[in-house]
Amino acid sequence: MNISFNKRAALLAALLAASSFAQAGVVVVMSSKSDVDSLSKVQVSQIFLAKTDALPNGRVAKPIDQAEGAAVRNEFYDKVADKSSAQMKAYWSQLTFTGKAQPPRKVASDAAVKAALAENPAAISYISDGAVDGSVKVVFRP
């Protein structure tokens, strides 16, 4: 069967749309100066749920959060910790009010995350894929 030019163009457009949609996702990042190259979903979720703060290189991980209500934050916790924003709030109230741990420091945007990562090679956070540049490296892609 002969596929018409229009059909091929439509297919191409659909493929492009699908790939750009996939790239709009959240990625877990550290400073490009960090010697950690990749982390697993479990490692990332353990760090952000304060179950551990040990990085594979032995350093103490410094998780950095985005503001509550931010779409990138909701997507991150949904994909990495399988928890909604309300569940995360309930989870942190367990740890906070026992005096065990405090929620990670919060910053306001992808740009602010990159600035914070630049200060500390053990800092770890998440940004939307489109904001990735040379200052950061992607250590996990959910």
Add this chain to the structure above:
Amino acid sequence: MHQKKQWIALAISLALSQAAWGQDGGEDRFKLSGFGTVGVAHSSEDKADVTPDFQTDRGVGATSATSGRLDSRIGVQLNANFTDKFSGVLQAVSEYAVTKSYSPTISLAHVKYRFSPAFSARLGRITAPLYMLSEYQRVGYAMPWARPPQEVYNYLLPMDGVEGVYNINAGDTVIGIQGFYGRIDSERASVDAMRGVAVQVDHGASSFRISHIVGRAHYVTDNIAALFDTYRSLPIPALVDVATRLDPRTMDGSFSGVGYSYDPGNWFVRAEAIQADYSPSISGKTTSGYASAGMRMGNLTPSFTFAHVDVRGQEMPGALDPFGLLNAAVAGNNADRHSFTAALRWDVHDSIAIKLQASHVKNHAGSVGGLDNLQPGFVPGRGYNLLSASVDFVF
């Protein structure tokens, strides 16, 4: 003991006043937060009270059919990060439980030092990690239910002492080992030389926990003192021996717990079994537990819970007790019961949850079921319903 509490509070407030308020590398040095519940409960048992804590003799039921005493409370907490490794927590709570007034008490006051990424220690007032939810049992917002199952969680006492936590990372598994030593002090109950260990294993959505604690416990009320002083001074050696063994004013106790939870996000199951062993004293050996399952559908979390209590190990004086008072006291400590609870949590806002809960509690034959403030006409072994509506919040 009182002096020690003051010393801890003083040390923390001094540290707070000396450190400068402000920003340090973008992180707050001081953080004020809090939690609370406004809740009313209604009991259909009008001849006895359901109480918020084992040593509070008033709650909801005979005193008042509908009351906020069971669940309402507010807590305020100050966290201080002195350095990366050194931090402190001060928490005050106003609640009816324990004090029978809403006058605030200090529920947490400790300093924490991180010796390494794997090991940290706390000194001061902490909550003894007896069971799975012990450390946050006051925080309604952290739970799917109006309150943790009272068959297991019927105490709210903090511990003054020291605790160390060691974390082991084994691939996808995190093992936390918590060891502690301290004492509990309150108006009616105290525990000396309380020491124990709790081990938690987290793997993915699974969490498994086991704990064992021992200590010398003391439980004293005016009635207990009068009863046991009288019986222990009687000229009947065999009865004096029985009364001495049953006396709860000094008893070696042990607390063991095993718990499991699986929470992949859209649903959860939790189950826990505990044993509090004060035998051969009148407090006996209590085995209790619960199993709960729930689903998360958007902002709604319905759950269903079954709980059970079984008290054994007490020696009945029987015919040795010609007056019957000791026999009656032992019988009065029978708390055997089971309950079914349906709960609905509604997350109305980021920091606010509304809960509706209905329980049917069935006291087993002859059992007082842990109820207090028994009135003439109370019938052991009866069932009753407990309905609750509450608003939980954090700030």
